[in-house]
Amino acid sequence: MGMVRSNNENYLTGFVLGFSDYLQLQKVLFVVISILYLLTIWGNTTIILVSHLEPKLQTPMYFFLSHLSFLDLCFTSSIIPQLLVNLGSSDTSISDCVVQLYISLALGSTECILLAMMSYDRYAAVCHPLHYAFLMSPQLCHILAPLAWLSRVATTLKQSTLILWLPFCSHHHVDHFLCEVSVLIKLACADTTFNEAEFFVANILFLFMPVSLVLFSYGYIAKAVLRIKSATGRKKAFGTCSSHLMVVIIFMYLQPAKSRSKGQGKFVSLFYTVVTTILNSLIYTLRKKDIKGALQKVLGKML
Known part of the structure; x- marks a missing residue:
């Protein structure tokens, strides 16, 4: 673990994870997390592949969904x-603290921005179906998606x-499993105080x-749906x-709670990091008939 000194103060270039107080669970966690990571x-x-290979799925909704899936892949692969x-x-010990910190900060907020863009897409589809092609034009989508990534990546660097x-402090022992x-x-x-105010x-x-x-x-979507008589x-x-x-x-209700005890908070954060990214993909692959039909079609062509 590398450390450098400046003016008799320690600056962080690496740290040690505090996950060793659950030794009896490490093997179980290793197997479970490995399986969940493969599923993710x-x-x-x-x-991502189906959205790009199937012409019927090359719509704004699946365009943003493929960005969300790529984001989930990057986020989990960084941790x-x-x-x-x-x-x-x-x-x-962990040596890529900077990488984990940067990616977790950037991608966590970018996911929220992408979900907001997807909600606007659904609003346009339900509330303004006749103007949907104009409100969600391909040109606009190709502007919004990079904007979501770049806006957060730039501020995260700072x-x-x-x-x-x-x-x-002199010790770099962190009672957690990731750098956040x-x-x-x-x-x-x-x-x-300044750091906390800026993050607020x-x-x-x-x-x-x-x-x-x-x-x-x-x-607005709820109002529009309730007005439909059929x-x-x-x-x-x-x-x-x-x-x-x-x-x-x-995303909103399974966020890790800050008021939990150390042990609870650690496992809730682990659950949020590993499980929610799987749920995102499973919800779309299992619930959306378009995805399942396109997957069967693509696999049929390959086989």
Whole structure:
């Protein structure tokens, strides 16, 4: 684990994971997480490939869905392989703290922005079907998606730098399984008020505002669906939104709670990191007939 000194203060370039107090569970966790990680790779890769290979799925909804699947692949791949290495050996050190911190910060908020864009797509499809082609034109989609990535990546670079240049205490033992902001701030031996204020503002911009857009969109969608007199029409309109709505609910209500004890918080964070990315892909691959039909068609061509 590398460390550098400047003005008699320690600056973080690596740290040791505090996951060794559950030795009896390490082998079980290794097997379970390995299986879930493989399922995550399979589900999200399937969505990406099918969305690009099947012409019928080259629509705004599946365009943003493929971005969301790619994001989930990047997020889990930045955390799970290192976690499996730590669980499978006695070495609990981690050297890519900067990478984990940067990716977890950038992708966590980018997911929220992409979900907001997908909710706007569903709003346009249900509330303004005649103007849908104009409201969700391919040109607009190809502007919005890179904007979601670049806006958060740029701000994350600044936030990560501010965190990593904090003076840290002499020990770098973290009672967690990944490198994230809340964990690293606790190690700082300096006033972190400015860092906490900046992250609060960033959360307002990149989490609260997208969630507000999601709620705003589904409020109008609910009104539009209730105005439909036909039960078949209401069912069809709800069907276009149900998968995305389930993913939004998972994102909003399965976030790790800050008030939990150390042990609970650690496993809730692990659950959120591993399980929710699988649920995202499974919800779309199992519930959407378009995905299942396209997958059968693509596999039929290959075989």
